[in-house]
Amino acid sequence: MSHDLESPYAEGVPDWDALYRARGDEVGATRPIFTGDVFTGVQLPGSTGKTKARSVVVLQHPCSMRTNGVDLAWQVLVAEVANRKELDEHGWVGGNFNLMPLPDVRPEVTSQSRHQAANFDNLYTVAPDALTSRVASLSPFGVNLLLQRWVHYSSRVVVPTHTFHEQTVAFYEEADLIEEWCDETSGDDLRAETQACLDWLRADRDGTTYQELLKNPQSHSMIRRTMRQAQKNGTRVEND
Structure with a gap:
């Protein structure tokens, strides 16, 4: 069923902008933290135990991360985000199932960090006060793609993005x-x-x-x- 995974490609041409609602200076400080938000500077340990500033993407549904609609739960589920070159269409739909690619997530830079990806193998729960430096928010399509890839990796079931959108x-x-x-x-x-x-x-x-x-x-x-x-x-x- 992996061939049913969707991507931001249309007729072989990628549309990275379709993945994002806001990036960089476009990100509003007043927006509630939402599924697919990307944060930097989160101090987290790695596989060797070394703690350093890492980037993460929020995986939780907005309801499950809030108890009353306003206050975040004491821990929020996130996946680590790291530099990763952009994928071709086959790389989106036919492989890299443990990743949510985030191409052009930092369009203002020319270094390798311009293109990144979330890794579902590197999961953390973090306190809300660690999520202070938001650098990107996904569009509805981007959120739905993230959920599709996360659910597929966890269950090997492909749920169409329009179902998530509903x-x-x-x-x-x-x-x-x-x-x-x-x-x-x-x-x-x-x-x-x-x-x-x-x-x-x-x-x-x-x-x-x-x-x-x-x-x-x-x-x-x-x-x-x-x-x-x-x-x-x-x-x-x-x-x-």
Whole structure:
């Protein structure tokens, strides 16, 4: 079934940009930590026991890494990321099953670190306060490819990326909304603003919530428009 693995190639041409939502200076500090986020400078031991600064990618689902929607669990599952030359299409779909390639993850550099890959053989659980220097966030397609390769390596089952998308799209949109909310408020307390956005999303509205409606992509533009209007009007949960 390995031939069913997907890749960022289309008609033999790679589209590395399709893997990423943001890289380098594009990465927003207000965005909640999400599956596929890449961090640098994490002090971790290697196979010889030597501890050094390493790069990692978050593997956990956003729900499983948070107990209340805001605070991260005391440990988060990550995989080590290291330099790795970019792969051709066959290298994506027909091999390297223990890797999630991250080509052009550091487009601003010309050294070997421009192209990297996550290694599912090098797993760690890390404390949230170690995840401070985020250098990339994956796009929905990138997140789904990561999950596809991780699940395939763990089970030898190929799950289509569109199936992952059906399960992750609501959480990805929620992260987008929280980031926009926090950017707009520009408050000093990021946790408080994140909680305020979640309270707004979770507020009861005739037996449902905007958070529940996020499961339907057709509702996304309406919710985003309503949120922007609520912020413009200074509306919070208590008088929404």
